[in-house]
Amino acid sequence: ASRPAPEPVSGPPRLLSRGPDAPLRLAGQYPDAPLLTDSATTAARLRAALGKERVTLSPTPVFDDEVEAAFDELAGPDVALPGGGRLSIHPTPALVAIDVDAGSLAGGRDAGAHLALNRRAVFEVARQIRLRHLAGAILVDMAGLPMARRKALLPAMQEAAAADPDLRVVGITGLGLIELQRRRVRTPLHEVLGQPxxxxxxxxxxxxxxxxxxxxxxxxxxxxxxxxxxxxxxxxxxxxxxxxxxxxxxxxxxxxxxxxxxxxxxx
Structure with a gap:
């Protein structure tokens, strides 16, 4: 049997159904974990969705100074590396650029020291990508290595990326940059917090x-x-x-x- 064609949709877009917010998504990701919040509004919403047993309303703030300091670092572009050096992380509309700065090693001729620094850096690169939910094309500029030696870092980069199923090591570009690709699953932190x-x-x-x-x-x-x-x-x-x-x-x-x-x- 034939049915009449639906009326054409006109006017501006409108919200049909709101999806789960961040606390509910986190609860779904860790279904066996208890939830602790210092917000009465959040506690009421979570209890309505998940039951009272799983949600605890804390009488004291759940974010201490250490957690706040971690958020402050994640909101900024610079990350200190163990043993010296730093990462500079800069998301753009097209890609994420990560620069490894050698710090006190800059300008030095000790190739072994530069290689060791970059090996440490690739693990911090992978960690920061996960923490910040970075996604899409990611290019990493290693510090102080000629083109021929940069390829030697790919095994370390692949090892560092192995813990993240969404992160793929593509290879080395013609300019000597390590090229990564990460599937976008969650909103990147810089989009949540704003940049600046x-x-x-x-x-x-x-x-x-x-x-x-x-x-x-x-x-x-x-x-x-x-x-x-x-x-x-x-x-x-x-x-x-x-x-x-x-x-x-x-x-x-x-x-x-x-x-x-x-x-x-x-x-």
């Missing part, structure tokens, strides 16, 4: 600092750029969760407050 970090990212970091320093009876003030204050007001539950845990908070917009100068203090 977004007003919302900086505002949420300031609130977490406030939670760690909150004391009973204290009235906290957040001084930040108006864009940061607006982003927090627009983000569902951010300020409400903070007030529920730490008490009253006054937002004090300051147009002269530069990124990274957000300050939260008791008044």
């Amino acid at each position: 970090t977004s007003a919302l990212t900086r505002g949420l970091a300031a609130l977490r600092r406030g939670l760690r320093q909150a004391r009973p009876g204290a009235r906290l003030v957040l001084k930040a750029h108006p864009a940061v204050c607006a982003a927090l007001q627009d983000w569902p539950g951010a300020l409400q969760d903070f007030v529920a845990q730490a008490g009253p908070l006054q937002l004090r917009p300051d147009p002269l407050c530069l990124p990274g100068e957000e300050d939260i203090y008791a008044e």
Whole structure:
């Protein structure tokens, strides 16, 4: 039997169904792991989806100074290498460029030292790719090695990449760059946090600092750029969760407050 043709769709796109958010995706990835959160809003949402037994609402902040320091490093381009040197990681719309800087070895003629540095670097490259959820084409410029010796690093790069099923070592380009390809499974961290970090990212970091320093009876003030204050007001539950845990908070917009100068203090 024939059916009438559906009416043509017109107008702007609209959301039909919202997919799982980051906590629910994490819960699905580790189905046997307990979940700990300091957000009453997040706890209620997770308990509704997963049951009360698996979700614990912590009375204290779950992000300590060590975790915050790790996030600060992941938000920036530079990573120190053990034994000297560093990585500089720069995502672009077309690809991700990773440069290995030899540090104090730069300009030296000790080929063995340069090779050892680069062997250490490839394992940190693979680790940073996983941590930052980098994806697509990735080019790595090794430090201080002639073209002929760069190919000697491919076995080490393949060993480093073996722990990541989404990462593939393509080979060496004509310019001597190690070429990698990684399947995009999750949103890269630089897209989540912003590059440079977004007003919302900086505002949420300031609130977490406030939670760690909150004391009973204290009235906290957040001084930040108006864009940061607006982003927090627009983000569902951010300020409400903070007030529920730490008490009253006054937002004090300051147009002269530069990124990274957000300050939260008791008044």
